[in-house]
Amino acid sequence: MNTFSERQGLVGSTALGPTVMPIEVRNRIWNVVQNYIDKEFQGRSNRNVAILYIWDKFFKENKNYLKKSPFSDYYLLDQIQQKFYQLAWNAVYDFLEFLISIVNSQEYVNNFIGKLNGVFIDERVQYKIIKGYVTPLISGEEAEEVDSAINNKYGIVSGHIKKALEFYKKRPVADYQNSIKESISALEALGRIVLNKPSATLGELAEQLNVHPAFKDAIKKLYGWTSDEGGIRHAEKDGKNLGVGEAEARFMLVQCSALVNYVITKYEK
Structure with a gap:
């Protein structure tokens, strides 16, 4: 064994x-x-x-x-x-x-x-x-995605991923809601860099990616989950707790890190 x-x-x-x-x-x-x-x-x-x-x-x-x-x-x-x-x-x-x-x-x-x-x-x-x-x-491959996203050359992007990880691992009580917010903020920050547009949204970044429509739609839905009315950010402003847990925060941390690495690879080609 x-x-x-x-x-x-x-x-x-x-x-x-x-x-x-x-x-x-x-x-x-x-x-x-x-x-x-x-x-x-x-x-x-x-x-x-x-x-x-x-x-x-x-x-x-x-x-x-x-x-x-x-x-x-x-x-x-x-x-x-x-x-x-x-x-x-x-x-x-x-x-x-x-x-x-x-x-x-x-x-x-x-x-x-x-x-x-x-x-x-x-x-x-x-x-x-x-x-x-x-x-x-978090598997070895997932950890590598997070590590790579933290160590990319775009400081504002890596800063958000690092904060997301810190909130995720915070002791004695983890802050999963803020971890999710920071994960999606990393993608937004990268979108503003890639599109050279200070007000760019994740939806706009998705439209610019040369990928299958279903992939674009998935990215937009991730953004919607955090930013639409009833999402993470609105809940934070209203002082609400959406009851998100470790599983949701881990999913967003890993997926947003992987997307950051993916977009950087395409952007720098």
């Missing part, structure tokens, strides 16, 4: 961009892991077998160095915890997938996954465990 790190190309190659795991996130993940081991492997024998298995199979350490409690025959979790806190951010996800794979009880597995996904949501971790695998909410 390929690990999370192998699937994401983080083993044997250089990962694209700095990625870290804040200590608060690591602490909360460990709390779930510790509770999981204590509950799933009840009884001294089961717990000892599990800890020894983790020590040997995952960490590949000498079992003779694994310490037991001075008051009982229990193996201590302390050394597992110490190793956990030394893991690279991506190896933490490998570790979680490993733990999921060694448990027979689907009920315990589902509970474990549910608790971890809850932590991921609370802490704005951009992953979700699906079918036992840690899966990015």
Whole structure:
């Protein structure tokens, strides 16, 4: 079974961009892991077998160095915890997938996954465990589109995408509505540059693109969703919350970034 790190190309190659795991996130993940081991492997024998298995199979350490409690025959979790806190951010996800794979009880597995996904949501971790695998909410290809849009040479455009990403990842509470607004603003700003018209709209930019009519219509509808009466911008002016969530903000961030990159490529030909 390929690990999370192998699937994401983080083993044997250089990962694209700095990625870290804040200590608060690591602490909360460990709390779930510790509770999981204590509950799933009840009884001294089961717990000892599990800890020894983790020590040997995952960490590949000498079992003779694994310490037991001075008051009982229990193996201590302390050394597992110490190793956990030394893991690279991506190896933490490998570790979680490993733990999921060694448990027979689907009920315990589902509970474990549910608790971890809850932590991921609370802490704005951009992953979700699906079918036992840690899966990015934004794929590698999508992340590249966003990164490319942020690093384009048109400062005002990249600035909007950067703000959209900041609002999307804002802690403790994300601002999805403003993230969507900034995503579409990036396209509008690019349209004004391409058309050399300070008042240009996204609809006008779509008309200038030599693409299929259905593609033009899709771009116009994106703009309409944010700018028409009842859209994101009108809701903001009226102090309303449209109830947009993570899924809508992620979709707009990725799609607007991809469109920015696409338009720049056509514009600069």
